[in-house]
Amino acid sequence: MSSAPRRIATRRQVLAGSGAAAASVAFTGAFTELFAGTAAARGHSGYGPLVPDPDGLLDLPKGFRYRVLSREGDALRSGEGRVPSHHDGMAAFAGRHGRVHLVRNHENRADARIPVPVIEGLTYDPAGKGGCTALELDGRNHVLDERVAIAGTAVNCAGGPTPWRTWLTCEETEDKAGTNGYTKDHGFIFEVDGADPRRTGAVPLTAMGRFQHEAIAIDPGNGIVYETEDAFERPFGLFYRFLPEKPLGGTGSLRAGGTLEAMRVPGVPDLSAIQETGAAFDRIEWVPVPDPLAASTPVRHQDFGPKGITHAQKLEGCYWGGSSVYFVSSFARSSQGSAADHFGQVWRYEPKRRRLTLVVVFGPDTDVELPGESPDNICLAADGGLMVCEDGGGAQYVLGVTRRGEVYPMARGRQNTGTPDEPEWGEFAGVTFAPDGATMFVNCYTPGTTFAVTGPWH
8 A cells, every 4th residue: 555645625725705716725636647538638727706696596607607408397398297306417428410418317216396207118117206307409508309218216316328328327225116115126227328218218237236326437448337336324335346248239238237246445344444645555356246136135235255345435426537437435424334534535446457546535624615525426527627516515516626636616506495594505416518528517406407507618
C-alpha cells in the first residue's frame, strides 16, 4: 500500500454562498487520475457566480439557460398516461438525423404518487410502480416524443449506458414476491433500448445478481460490467463485476448469462477505514458470488470463505474513464456501522494492474447549507472534468470539478418542497451530456423535473 499527502478543505472554504464562483482545493486527491482518456480541459475555473432564476426553478451561471423538458404529472406525449414521479438516473444516446434519445429512471416504490403506467409487452410485474420513460429530442432540445420504456419494476435508481447504446436500469431493492404486493422477485438489472423499447422488453438479467443495485459501468474493451450496491444497513454493499458469456454482443447479449463476482481487498473488510488519498492496494481479488439470485440469503450476507469480503457504505455512482472504472461511496457513518466517517470518496480500479486506489475524498464539512458532500450521480463533462450531483442536506447543487481539482457550482435547485420557514430542495440526479457535448441534461428528483442546460461550455 502507498499513500500521498492529504489536503483538507471544508465546504465553507469551497463556496462562500449560493452564488459563489470556483474555489480551489474543494476535494482532496489525485485528480489527474480521474480524467485519464478524456478530452483536454482548457484550464477554466468554472463559469462564474450563479444567477438567481426569476422563475424559481434552476439557478445557472450567466450566459447559460435551461429548458424544462418534462415534469411529473404532465401528460406523456404518447398518450400512455402521466409522467411518473421520482426522476433519477439517466443517459443520452445519439439518434438518427441529429436527434437525441434520453432514457430516464423513476425510483418509485409501492407508495409512489405517480407510478409508471403499465404497458402490455413492457411490464415485468404489474404491481411494480417503477420503470423508465424515454424522451426523443430534436437538435434544439424540443421534445418530439415521450413514452414508457419499461414498467413494472421497482425503485429504479441509477444504472449506466452500454457500448451498444442501450441503458441498464437498476432496481435498488431486494424485495421478493409477496412483499409490498409484488408478484415477482425484484432486485435485478433490466436492459432498455430508448429508441425502440419493445426490442428489449422487460426481461430481468438474472445472472447479474439480485441485490440493491445502484449503478453500472462497462469496460468497452472486453464487456465486463462493474456494479455497485447501495445497501441500507449492515453489512453494507459490495462492489461487483459480471463476466458475460457473450461480451459486447449488442442488445440481448447479457441475457446469455455469465459469472458474478465480488471484490475482496485483502486485509480491508470496510473501505471507509481508508482515509488517505493515494492509498493503493494491489492484487485485488474477485470472489465468485455463491448465490447470485439470493434465493434465501442476501448476497452481502453470504459466505465468501474464511477471508470474508470487502464492504462499503453508500456505494453509488459508477463510470468508466480511460482504462479504469471509478465508483463512489457517498458517505460513511460510524454511528450507522461503518468503520470510519467520511463525506464521500471516489475509488479507481485498474483491471490490468488489479489495483484499487482512493483518488478523491470529499469534505469534511459542518454546514449543510453549502455544497460539497455526499456525491451521488457522477459523469464526465464535455470539457474533460466531472459533473457531480450531491445528495446531502440543505441546498442542492450540481458541482463541476476541473482537471486541476477546482470545484465550481454549475446549478442550484430552487424548487422549494418545504415551507418558507423550513425550506427543502429535491436532490439532483441523472446528470449526463448530449453526444455532441453541447447540452447537459439533469433531473430534479422531486418534484420530478428534467432540464436541458445549454450555454458557453468550454
